[in-house]
Amino acid sequence: MIRFYCPDIEQNPVMPEMESGHCVRVLRHQPGDLLEVVDGRGGLYTVRLVDAHPKRAMIEIVERRDCPFYWEGKLVVGVAPTKNMDRMEWLVEKGTEVGMDGFFPLLCRFSERKEIKRERLEKTAVSAMKQSLKATLPEIGEMTPFARFIDKYKGFPGKFIAHCVDDGERRLLSREYHPGEDTVILIGPEGDFSAEEIRMALDAGFVPVSLGEARLRTETAALTALETFHIVGQLKKQ
């Protein structure tokens, strides 16, 4: 069954313009039809279409239930965006499918891209959330300066940085990650993090990790980190 997205359903039971168009113009739903709606915060609703307006479809809630959430602890990735925006959209789609709580583009010394179309990334996340039958929308952040991001997440118990400096120090993320803990990982640009950024992260308690022996592109590294969290989580679960 197709799910629609209505973030403010409790306060304002009107579907956003895009969702209304999809529901009324494309799928031709009629007043009285029962629909499934998610609010992006874990709420899954059965609603009745009241006014089939193609831009402001009005609905009324028939039933609300919490959508089962299958991982514990927040999973957040901070990624220096690639030059090619498609690769970031791809990452947001795949990250939302496998499961993440937050995606933040990092403004690093060597970032190849200094601004990002946040709205486009959020649209991608919304359709991936609906497509993968989730009710929770990951937070898609604005471009965030590296230092500010470090400061924002220094309180998380799980803090990792996947830099590429071969200092022999790095252990595998799959062995360092503790399922259930709020966890954040930093993925650098093609030119890697600067020495100063790495020092800043280590000083804030971030643990340097490797994702394995393969050399991965930025977006592949970020997805591999998320896959690692979920697969290690599966193995630890009883």
Place this chain on the structure above:
Amino acid sequence: MIRFYCPDIEQNPVMPEMESGHCVRVLRHQPGDLLEVVDGRGGLYTVRLVDAHPKRAMIEIVERRDCPFYWEGKLVVGVAPTKNMDRMEWLVEKGTEVGMDGFFPLLCRFSERKEIKRERLEKTAVSAMKQSLKATLPEIGEMTPFARFIDKYKGFPGKFIAHCVDDGERRLLSREYHPGEDTVILIGPEGDFSAEEIRMALDAGFVPVSLGEARLRTETAALTALETFHIVGQLKKQ
């Protein structure tokens, strides 16, 4: 350092046209320059450019060494291709980056796409191999009928099918996979495998598995299976 691809280097030390153009026209290498070349079968060569021909650059081998290979046992995915060819190219790129030995498009009862541009997929694999500093090119198969694929791989000790029929039978791939064993996994089309295809696979000894609780697109499921193999492999390694 950029690596070039020359599959027949031992028999015929001339770079393929695309590689020659990249080496001579784009990077402007001169006779006498030392280059790194891979043969796609694990061989990594230091070579000297002899004739800087833009279409048939001739080289001579200075040194050959085996490129370290970081997983044991073959890892093969059979995937019912998606309607959108980009998603298959993406999968071949990412699968090559994280590491796979074979990719086969499966002709299933409900496959959304009945033919595939094999050459395009192989080009994607070649550049992903070079970009991720591997020397081994995964085998990119032709479109293969489901029954023939099952028959081809029935001898593998690790055989899995990720179907979506909720028969309560499926265990997690992350718990069933044994690192080091030659392993193959079947990933179905959006409409899933047919009941007959599932029976055929089970009769051949394929184990039904789940990749986790997320509902994943075809290409995401295939990559998640490969990530599972590598992450479980990391954890089992001493």
